[in-house]
Amino acid sequence: MRLNSVTKEMLLSATLVISVAVVGLLVWEFIVWHFELPKALLPTPRQCLSAAIDQRTALLEGLVSTGLAAVSGLVCAVTLGSILAMIFSQSRKLRLALFPYVILLQTVPVVAIAPLLIIWSGYTFRTVVMVTVIVCLFPIVNGVTTGLLALDRDTSDLFRVYVAGRWKTLRSLQIPSAVGHLILGTKTSAALAVIGAIVAEFFVGNGTSYDGLGTLMTGWQALAKTDALIAALFASAVLGLALFGSVQLLAKTILRRWVNT
Amino acid sequence: MTAPSQHASSIHCESLTVRYPGDFLALTDVSLEIPSGEILSLVGPSGCGKTTLLRLIAGLESPTAGSVVAQPAIRGELGEIAFVFQQPTLLSWRSALQNVALPLELLAKQPMARPLGRRERLQAAERALVSVGLKDAMHKYPRQLSGGMKMRVSIARALVTNPRVLLLDEPFAALDEMLRDQLGEMLLELWREQRFTAVMVTHNISESVLLSHRIAILDGGQLKETFENPLSWPRGEMMRATTEFGEFYRHVSSTLRKV
Structure with a gap:
């Protein structure tokens, strides 16, 4: 069977990632065994795996909740960020006036924003999504704005020769040119989305029925269940990788024509 | 003269x-x-x-x-002037045919009594590509074309509006x-x-x-x-x-x- 280049590259990437993971796990197992570390401080990978199996229902539910929040936040950030970037690309004055506030949003620590959002929006899934959006927004706005504005002079002139209006230039030149930048921004934000959702869950999950990975981590930390805590940590990493991989897959399949510029 | x-x-x-x-x-x-x-x-x-x-x-x-x-x-808005740049300036996400049809999409006003439909635009682009000897490369993307072919596409794109x-x-x-x-x-x-x-x-x-x-x-x-x-x-x-x-x-x- 002949494999196309995308499949070959993905297989190679998966093989390399798994090889690094196997080596890492062996080193970890060796360190715990060699230094005789207690389970509460650092359990072995096998103990973590055992905890993951024991807690599989909770972990799976947490993975789904956090995954839903991260994906929702990422999708909202891509939509909102792209709209903002399009506005910024059309008006220099609006860009100058508003872009610093987008940067400001990025510089304010998410742990400071989350409690405020809980006051305004409650201990809800919506709050987790809102925090995720805030964390994910900047790379998208920054990337897409750059993409929309980074036009080659001759190509812009080509559109000017035919007196193409602002809308036609945006639709036929600027947006397709910016897809590559959007993908780059979304990849960065995909990793941030999981972080944003988990940090929000640290606050939102306390004392509620919300059951994201962040909530589980807070609970297991309080109970000194280090093995389960590490299992949750791996679950969140898997979630981040899955999100990143999905964006990558999208770029290499459906959006390939626009990304390979 | x-x-x-x-x-x-x-x-x-x-x-x-x-x-x-x-x-x-x-x-x-x-x-x-x-x-x-x-x-x-x-x-x-x-x-x-x-x-x-x-x-x-x-x-x-x-x-x-x-x-x-x-x-x-x-009148630029009617495609009566066309420009061929030093670089072909083809849009990489469009096929040669779609690149040549671009000016007809961009024109603010159409030279005909009614706007050209997508099919008519592509037919005009096809004729322009045939005139530069690229009949067989119509559906190729710029990355699949040689430097000379890209420049031919660029010239076909300039001539598709029949400029003055x-x-x-x-x-x-x-x-x-x-x-x-x-x-x-x-x-x-x-x-x-x-x-x-x-x-x-x-x-x-x-x-x-x-x-x-x-x-x-x-x-x-x-x-x-x-x-x-x-x-x-x-x-x-x-x-x-x-x-x-x-x-x-x-x-x-x-x-x-x-x-």
Whole structure:
């Protein structure tokens, strides 16, 4: 069977990632065994795996909740960020006036924003999504704005020769040119989305029925269940990788024509 | 002299001056008459104002003083003027066919009584691609085309609107000698069919001698000399071997060396 280049590259990437993971796990197992570390401080990978199996229902539910929040936040950030970037690309004055506030949003620590959002929006899934959006927004706005504005002079002139209006230039030149930048921004934000959702869950999950990975981590930390805590940590990493991989897959399949510029 | 073309526009450049910030004079009092259906080559050293003059005719820049008047008036929104850049400037996410159809999508107004539908636009693009010998590469993307093929697509895109005026800014500069000659001949063939007015910036004297009716030499933003090309029509590659070609080539070349 002949494999196309995308499949070959993905297989190679998966093989390399798994090889690094196997080596890492062996080193970890060796360190715990060699230094005789207690389970509460650092359990072995096998103990973590055992905890993951024991807690599989909770972990799976947490993975789904956090995954839903991260994906929702990422999708909202891509939509909102792209709209903002399009506005910024059309008006220099609006860009100058508003872009610093987008940067400001990025510089304010998410742990400071989350409690405020809980006051305004409650201990809800919506709050987790809102925090995720805030964390994910900047790379998208920054990337897409750059993409929309980074036009080659001759190509812009080509559109000017035919007196193409602002809308036609945006639709036929600027947006397709910016897809590559959007993908780059979304990849960065995909990793941030999981972080944003988990940090929000640290606050939102306390004392509620919300059951994201962040909530589980807070609970297991309080109970000194280090093995389960590490299992949750791996679950969140898997979630981040899955999100990143999905964006990558999208770029290499459906959006390939626009990304390979 | 060429016979006036029904379809083309004549261009009248009157005392064009362009001053850029920093008091840099790109053009100084350039007046030039380009009759309809003529191919004019602009030659001169780098930075002499050739491209600036071309951009002024295209309406991409405004002069500090002077004016450009076309007769009949050129309306960019109807695709009556087209520009071929040094680089093909093809949109990588569009096939050759879609790239050629682009101007018909962009035009603010349509030359027909009703706007061209997608099918009609693609049919017009297909005809343009056939005219540049790229029938078999229509559905290929720019990354799948060679440098020469990309430039052919670029020329087809410029001609798809059937322009009155075609402006070319060193269109073959990035190509090798053989391709350059082939595309020059192709341009002559297209001109014979469509009789547009063409203004071409080039550094290649041989190219300007073979392709144009007149050659204008610019230096330091000023128009130094205009030569009527004595070579007869029709022209082709074989003409390069003639005595007339050699004499006119040497004449232009020696004038250019003196400026």
